[in-house]
Amino acid sequence: MKLRTAALWSAFAATHVLVAWLGWVLPNQPMGDVVLVYEPWSAAALSGGAVMGITATWVYPQLALVPMLISQLLAVPLEPVLGIDAAYLIGWAVLITVGDLLAFAVLVGRGRARRRRAAGWFWTAALLLLGPIAPYRIDAVTVPLAVVGGVWLGRRPAVGAALLTVGAWVKVWPGALVLAAVAAGRRAWRVMLTAAGVSVALIAVFFLLGADRELFGFLTTQGGRGLQIEAVAATPFLWLAASGAAVIDYSFEILTFQIRAPGADLVAWLLTPLMMVVVAGMLLLGFWRARRGASWQRLLPALSMGLVTALIVTNKVGSPQFQTWLIAPVILWIVFDRSRSQTPTALVLMLCALTFAVYPLTYDGLLNAHLLPVTLITLRNAGLIVLLVLSVRAIARTPLSARSASTHQRTSNR
Template identity: 40%
Template sequence: MLTRLHRLAANPLVLWAAFLALHVWLGYDGLTHPNQPFGDVTSVYKGWVEQSLDGYRLGIDGPWVYPILAFVPMLAAMALGPGLYGIGWMIVVGIANAAIFAYLTTRRRAGHGAAARPLETGERLRLAAAWWWLLFLLLLGPVAVGRIDIVTVDIVIAGLLVARNRPVLAGVLLAIATWVKVWPAAMIAAVVITLRRRMRAAVAAAVTLVAVLAVALALGAGLNAFSFVSEQTGRGMQVEAPASVFWLWSAYAGGSSEVYYDMEILTFQVTGPGSDVAAMLMTPLLVVAVAAVLLFAVYVVRKGAPATHVLPPLALALVMALIVFNKVGSPQFMVWLSAPIILGVVTQGRRFFWPAVLAFVMAGLTQVIYPVAYDAILGLDPVMLAVLTLRNLLSITMLVIAVAMLWQSRRGSGKADQHARGVFGGTVGRGLPRG
């Protein structure tokens, strides 16, 4: 029975049918849900593209909230015209996701009888990661594909998976992702710290970052090329951010805190005693948290832990630090988890079982929070405030787990190999993707 299930799970027709069905559902749900989880796509992104096509190039002729390359997928989604922009967006996202899915599910050794032979260790791990990803996206819901974040996630997944064997390509990919949205910059640091051929990755990333900047400057961007930094500095505490739960519960208890809509940022935020100070401190705290994780990783690497064991928990710890200490806390941030967990499943198997399961719970709770019951949260419904609080506590738990895994990595490959056997199959280092 299990053998039949394994064969069914590895069947290309089954895999791609599930992939297509998932993306059709996410697109349909995103475009028809009453809370408009694709609102950023069909209103904001489309409006930005139309504005730029009319002659005012965002990020070049004026400031913009995103790095310059974020405009590329937004523009590509206009291929079907403004009336079908949402569908065009899903096509762009579907193509990007399909490239990663194909990488994970394609049999590595072609030839006569390849389809009939048993799956090797690395193939089983990649297949497990592919199915995990589909279920994770389903649990997270339409917001997983209804923001620019999914494009960065695809590029980061590719960069992390090829990092060990193709550091130059990894550096280029992660730098490109950073010019779409800033968070992948932390992944560049993770790769540089853990790889033996770190200078290749560092130089490739630096050259790519500078090359994109040079193109933007040549187009006349000037300081607008860096406007995505200044445009975010005035944000307050967004409702979904982990630290915001204090003001939400205060508002529910009848205190002087309240939820309000910021017309400039176009998002719901909290205000109350100390909220302005918290908003001012969160970014420095985030920087300190990321720096602390990176310094801890340097210590672990110097203890002799191999990159194969350090990079996945380090990437996960960095992603969670960026989420836990973020004053924004948008629901789409959860899709960032895809990159380190897919890398962990592919390279470490069973060791990433609990992070992978915890990510399922966090994704499901996030979809309940947005878009399913977002109005209830804004209305300070105590049940939904409890759900939001639980999701944020689990985010902190995931950060603690990632740091603990990073600490365990210092023991060396022998211990980690034992942890890598089990539900996902195989051992670390066997059958790893070679790009």
Template identity: 45%
Template sequence: MTARGGREASVAPNRGAVRRALAGRAALWTAFAAVHAALAWLNLFAPGWPLGDVESVYLMWTQQAANGWLRIGIDAPWVYPILAFAPMTASLAFGAAWYPVTWLGLMTVLDGIAFAILIGQRRLSRTRRVAAWWWLAFLAALGPIALGRIDAVTVPLALVGLLLAAGRPRVAAALLTIATWVKVWPAALLAALVIVHRRRVEVVTVAAALSVGIVGVCLLAGSGLNVFGFIGQQAGRGLQVEAPIGVPWLWQIVSGAPDVAVEYDRDILTYQIIGPGVETAASLTTPAMALGILAVGLVGVRAARRGAPVGRILAPLALALVVVLMLANKVGSPQFATWLAAPVVLGLATAPRRFTVPAVLAGLVAVFTQLIYPYWYGWLLAASPGSVLLLTAKSALLVALLVWGIRSLWQAGSERVDRAARGLRAGTTRIQEA
């Protein structure tokens, strides 16, 4: 054997050992711990104050309630659904000084539970392994915002709900309903489940009963209509600087338009765009979102009615509906990118090759999001051309994800028809030959 042949023979077993090591649960859990430790460190020490909402706003709300001054969502309208207060309050367990660390620990525990369910206890399948590695890469690409907002509570709930949807729709409906009462966006996943699942009546019944129970408890606590205050609070918001629909106005600022600017809204505590046509555009986002959801939902209904299986259409339908919420949203906060994880993980866990394109696109959205917030957020507020270009590219990627999702749904609805047509032609040919 030559020296070269010996080296090649020794390298091959080493590569195989590396593959086997990375394919195991130990490697996955080690990577999980490393990614979450890095995200926690970034939240605590990275520039741009990525944990700002947690340390200032969430802590303030919980301290007001703890001191008996104001129960937000009960005594006054609130920007979030009422169950969002549960993880905020839980993070006060070790006192205000440890609030940020407790929050990060709680988010890590929730992610860990979802991660354990994703990889399961039995033999680790290749598809689940691919989905798990992608989720960890997505979290790392997204950066500190992946743990630093209330949305981080909803993602593991939504992810587990989607993973259980095919076989245990009632459990899935319960998890998605709870997530919706933390942050509204998982309602899109509930809608997708209702559209595609044959046991949709059970899904609706569980979601409705749980919602009635949550509202009933709030009413007994004296909330009145404040329990629905998040609807009015969101409707009254202006066009936030990160919203995809605001990109044209940001380019106007770049070009030197004197009547367009970014200002801080002290009532909502966000930076918003002001200028000609902005209010009209902001008012049109809600009907645009409704129309987008209706259009995507109809494509999903078409696929379901033509016999496409749940496993084929749930992930792309959920992804398309989530992207509609992101594109037609006048808020557009950077944490919205976390929403992409649940449908993409489901897609990779069921059909990784088919979901390669959206997985790559969602990963790029995560990278651009981390660059914009927290690191270059100040440049975006100043409408720096580079930052506005990044936001434009991110918005274009979201459009590409929506196009992919609708196309995948349309193909799923056509495949069964095509197979039936081929079968009919084959049967006709056999009859003629006979």
């Protein structure tokens, strides 16, 4: 047992070192956002310039600035030797690694539980297959918060909800796990009140710091975005681009590549209401299954996966780091409902590998609509749709708890 646990911990730590190093040597700057965007934002805040989310409207929730500032402070001792960029990259990698190790300790501990060891091996494999995009984005900060918060929804629902809410104020997606817990009936009122209380407290702090119109800028600034080339809905337009009937443009306003083609803007506009409809429908389905007596331990992972996948599939953005969002739901599935977790686990690992094959390995070709990367991203996006369908199916077929099944049987026999 001790040897297995030591091997797991060693593999997890070694994977972080490997993927961090790959960010330095692979093409297309997989750690580019860290030094080109995060470092200038944090430097400006520390030097009396614009404070993103407080004095300037931002695409991220306000707490996203905190890890950027911490990395800036971690980089200070290294700057005289390595320079600003290298020092900041190392500071960021250290911050993400420490956060993951702390969450791994909560998840795996001494490795006594087989399910938790399996979840730990999955996390290790997902990071390895996804490559350097996993640690070198702000999304990496939310993964350990979501893992610990999701696992703690079982025995510490208030603490779990608080961690997930904090994560949602870094990047919105962990809020999907809060909604899943509420719909699944896991002490719904306690989870809702905790999430609301944490959010109100944070909003009050942001307001006192000077934010007013900037408070919800991360929501309002997304409305005018076009259809990013890696989004699921952009897949048909990529094939048009491969045939010369569509164009891939770079937006200097939001720093991303988008599709320009007849109908692309309409599709981008329709995706937001579609996301709202899909999420609402899935929550209603989960709530109905919970009311029917479905076991929350088996309903929560499927509902979490369904909601998170819906946020990706119906998104006008398709950034490769979105695949890190899938890690926490799979871990919940392995820990709470391992018998039904094999298919989503294998599918998410495949999605990570396909994403790595596109970004950073063949991304130059994707920007020129070459056949291989377009095929790879088509397979990846098709896999996301399959994962969404499987999640909905799992929600609808979540087994009833033993007590609820017995009650249902007695009612049916009357």
